[in-house]
Amino acid sequence: LTMDATRWARLTDDGVAAPTLFGIADCAHADVFAGTTTAGTVVASGVNLAGRYVVQPTGQTMVYRAESLVYYVANNPDTGEPALRRARAGGNGQYTSEELVEGIESLQFLYGLDSTETIATQTPPVGNITEQRVASSVATATDAAAANQWRRVGQVQVGVLVRSPTPAAPAPIEANRLGVLGVTVVPPTASDGRYRATYELSVALRNRLFGN
Structure with a gap:
């Protein structure tokens, strides 16, 4: 997938320099897929997008960076108190956990x-x-x-x-x-x-x- 260079920055917002999960959609379809990036190009893996989307400016196809988030309850490792936590997938596919709200049982x-x-x-x-x-x-x-x-x-x-x-x-x-x-x-x-x-x-x- 080749993107407009002026829109490339939105795939790497919030410090995600090398995203690995993407979404593609128009008014009729939507797909989420794993992929890799090189300058101005997203290489899709494990998905066949041929014949499903029409490129711009004729079509309305847009490519997005997808986020994988997991919300769960666990004890704080320091205090032992329960809390609502969120794990976010990074560019390497590994999840980093952070505490959001304490006192959630x-x-x-x-x-x-x-x-x-x-x-x-x-x-x-x-x-x-x-x-x-x-x-x-x-x-x-x-x-x-x-x-x-x-x-x-x-x-x-x-x-x-x-x-x-x-x-x-x-x-x-x-x-x-x-x-x-x-x-x-x-x-x-x-x-x-x-x-x-x-x-x-x-x-x-x-x-x-x-x-x-």
Whole structure:
């Protein structure tokens, strides 16, 4: 893929001198692929883009740098306190972890599936969310059937359980058991006197709901 030299800089923003993950899209298609870069050129590997895109200025094809991010909960190695962390893939394909928010004890997701069982050009999603599943129940494989299941996702529910960094009240007689999206979380230390609260949010994925 040969790019306009004036637009090359956006592939290397934020200090990513040698990106290895890219996206290509126009008004009809989108693909994410691994690749390498040389001056003004992206070499795609493991993907056949021939006949799928029309180059500019005739077409509307754009090339982007893709980001791979993983959000998870883990204990701080220095303090032992739980926190929300983010791992970002670098140009070498290795992930670098950073702490985002302290005091996060649990992070849960539920995925809402469109009632259309096979998403295709002739059978787009209708926006009718009929069931919710955890990620492992949507699909864990990497074949076409699994990819179709993820294309059915039109809604995501996010739930977090947060706690105060230090004990803030006398220990109660009975420990509270809070739930996040149906998952009951048992504190590591019963009656530890920390304030806890849960937060839940539902997000509509508009592109999937309306068939784009």
